Structure formats: C-alpha cells, structure tokens
Amino acid sequence: MLLIRCPYCGERPEVEFHCGGEAHIARPDTPAEMTDADWASFLYYRTNPKGLHAERWVHNHGCGRWFNALRDTVTDAFVQTYEMGAPRPDAGNASSTATKAA
C-alpha cells in the first residue's frame, strides 16, 4: 500500500485516497470547434509514462480535497504533491524525464 502525503493533512495510507487519473488535461474552451479526433484525444488518449507521471488524487476519506502529485510509475514513489491549478513543477523537462526513465 502506498503512503501518500496529502498537502493538507500529511502522510496517510493509500486507502484514504482515490486516484483521479492524469493531471493537466484541460477541458476544451471551444467545444464546437473540436473535431472528433480532438475529442478522442481529450477523452481517451493518455500519456501513460514509464517514469514521472503527473496525476490527480483526492483525499476522500480525509479532508476531501483534491491535489496533484508527481509520482514515479516504476517505483510508485511520490516525488512531490502540489495544489490543483499549479503548473507541473518539473514542467520544463517533463516529457524528456518520462521517456528517459523508460
């Protein structure tokens, strides 16, 4: 079981949390202009990296708040948690890290 640091409550066991999937996927501002391929990409296509992954978690059996986390999908270790709406902390080298770790 993972040990997760909620930015609001501190370290708690994984069973108190629910994972909300990949982070930073913004709902399109102009839905009427989206093609079917754009929708497919928004709804279904995911990065699924072997390495650092930015994802959403909610502390649903605790404070009930959402936050983002950077986690290594090879070791499952949480590297960092950060607030919803904040940019990905390693944004500059995010994609290169993900492919390198493969």
Place this chain on the structure above:
Amino acid sequence: MRRFSISALLKEAANGHQGWERQWRAPEPKKEYDVVIVGGGGHGLATAYYLATVHGITNVAVIEKGWIGGGNTGRNTTIIRSNYLFDESAALYNHAVNLWEGLSQELNYNVMFSQRGVLMLAHNHHDVISFKRHVYANRLNGVDNEWLTPEECKEYCPPLSISKDIRYPVLGGALQRRGGTARHDAVAWGYARGADARGVDIIQNCEVTGLQRHHDGSVKAVETTKGVIGTKRVGVVAAGHTGVVMSRFGLRMPVESVPLQALVSEPVKPVFPCVVMSNAVHAYISQSDKGELVIGAGTDQYVSYSQQGGIQIINHTLDAICELFPQFTRMRMLRSWGGIVDVTPDRSPILGKTPIPGLFVNCGWGTGGFKATPGSGHVFAHTLATGEPHKINEPFSLDRFRTGYLIDEAAAAAVAH
C-alpha cells in the same frame, strides 16, 4: 521439429530422456524480415505461428525484451470463456474458444486445455438481471451460457457456500460449460515451437527501442538493442508496455497500464472442480493440476510499471474467497505476484492499423486477454499478412475512439474481467 508421441516418449524413457532436442533455436537477428513482431507473449507468438501456417509468411521475427511468456502470459490465472455481452466481443472470444478446442492437437503440444466450466456468481438483483441478459444475448450469438439457481451452483461447485447469512449471498450463477483453463507457459512454448519449426526467428533478450520510417512515413526498420532490423510491417504486441513502445514510435495511445495481481495457495488434493468468478465481491478461483488454488485479485487504481500491487487488494479478494468457500479459511498462501495490464477506456482490445503505414497494433487486452490468445493471433496474422483487418477484428480498430463506436464491455460487466 521432432513430434511428441507415445512412441517418442517410450523411446526417450528407455534412453534416460537424453535425446530430446531444443524446442526452438536462439538465432541472431537477420538484416531484414517481411514482418517483425514486437513482444513474445502468447499473442505475439500465436501471431507468428498463424502467419507461417495460414499465410505462408515465414520470414518473420518475434522480438522479445525478456524471455518468451515472461509477461502477462506467464502471470495470469488462465481463465478461458467467451460469454461477453456484445456481438463483436462474442465473435472474437468465441473464435478463440473454437481454436482452443483443437489447439493441443494442432500444435502437437499439450496446452492442458480443460473445459471444466466457468461459473459467474450473482449476488444482488442487478447481477441476476444483468447475467440473465448475458445468457440470452450469448445464446443468440451461439455462445453457450446457462442460468443456475443457488442449489444448482452448489451442485456444480460443492465447496461454494450458498448460506443466506453471508454478507453477499449467492442468488444464482451463469455457467459457461465450454469455458475453463489452460497451461499458460505451454501456450507460449507450443506456439514458439510451432513457429520456429516453420522458420520464424524468436529473438529473446532484445528490446525494441525505436522505429525508422521512409520519406512517405511508412515503416522502414525497427531499432533494437541488437541493431537495426529492416522490415515493411511491424506488429506491436507488447501488452502493458504498449504505451512505452508506441511513445518511442511517436504515437500516443488510448491505454493506461496498471498492476493486476494473483496468488496461489499451497498445493492440496483435488478440492475444486471448476472455475468460479464473482464480480460483485471481486474474486476468482480455480485449482491447478499441481493442486494450488489459483486466485485472481483486482487492479490497482493508478498507472504503474512496478509489477507489484497493493496488499489491500489481495486482502479484499481473500476476504471474498473465505466467505464464499469457508473451507479455505485455513489454507496458506504460497506466493503472490503482479503483472502490468494495458486497459482501454471500453475494456475491449485494439487490433488493427495505426496512423503509421505498415505499423499495426494488438493491445488493450487488459485483465482478460489470455483466453483470446489463439483467436487474437489468428486474426492479427490475417491483418499483418493482408494489411487489412479480418472481419472479426474490424470493429476493434484504434479509430473507434474517434468514431465513437465503442465496444463497452466495461459497462456491460461493470468490473475488470
């Protein structure tokens, strides 16, 4: 290839079993192949086998980064059934069951296919209605499935508790008698041996790291840890690592990789006659010929390549097993493990073309692709040989996520399968 037979066995018994040869070669890669298959699991090896036997294409390489069958093929709980709800799935999985029935003979290799029946338990009113719907839909598609009362379930599987006092009492079950289990390793080995004998090169300990393309964008070669290998057609059959391989090729996929766990008990005498699955309380169980209870647990909730899952997932499954089969409460568990499964949004596989000409993909089998191994290999070989999908895998295109023609077995089963 030396065939297995009674006389070969007797001869070798007299000879101290010294005369058996290697079951497949360990070749160095050639400069070029007609088809390169990435991934030496059951699906990749079956694809190579049918390319050779059905389509006469033998200049084929199966490239495997570890050892063949070391991925999900060698980690799964081997449940085989075809009682899926939608017409497209019924056709695909039943195609596989039809091939399973003759597979040991076809391969001259004992895959220990045992049609002991798969019983899926209903624990609430919704289950009952939904399973009966499955039974009727399956019958219309020529797939055997029948409804059993709790007493009939107990008769079919005596260790089952049908007590009304348990937390989720058994209200009945759907039984597919043609379903059952097979020996996972033997499936990989049998296909490998058959493909190798027809000239297919199985290249182990070789990882595919990239793709080279012609000016028109079509496939030219794959880059591997053993050098560049030229080819016109590539089939990616990499299960949990599909996303990794495809991202090296510059493509995103509608797939996420998550751990799925299983465990086995100490071996005991035959106590369990069939396969029982319960989606509602999440447990599935059968007994191997070695005597171990083979128990399947659920997936973890996050993307991972760690090949291990959370202990709470296993605990949850064992709670369910103990309640349904009280006699197993004192069994000791011997070992547990995880595999990385590639799940799609509709929990149906992807079998067909990609946006890159010459590149084909067979993935997304998620938690339930072992049962499909022969059928998947058979139709994917057709796709690679002709460049077009077989009628059976046509609906399972990558493009369905754009057109919206999903085959939503996730909604139909409401659980991993």
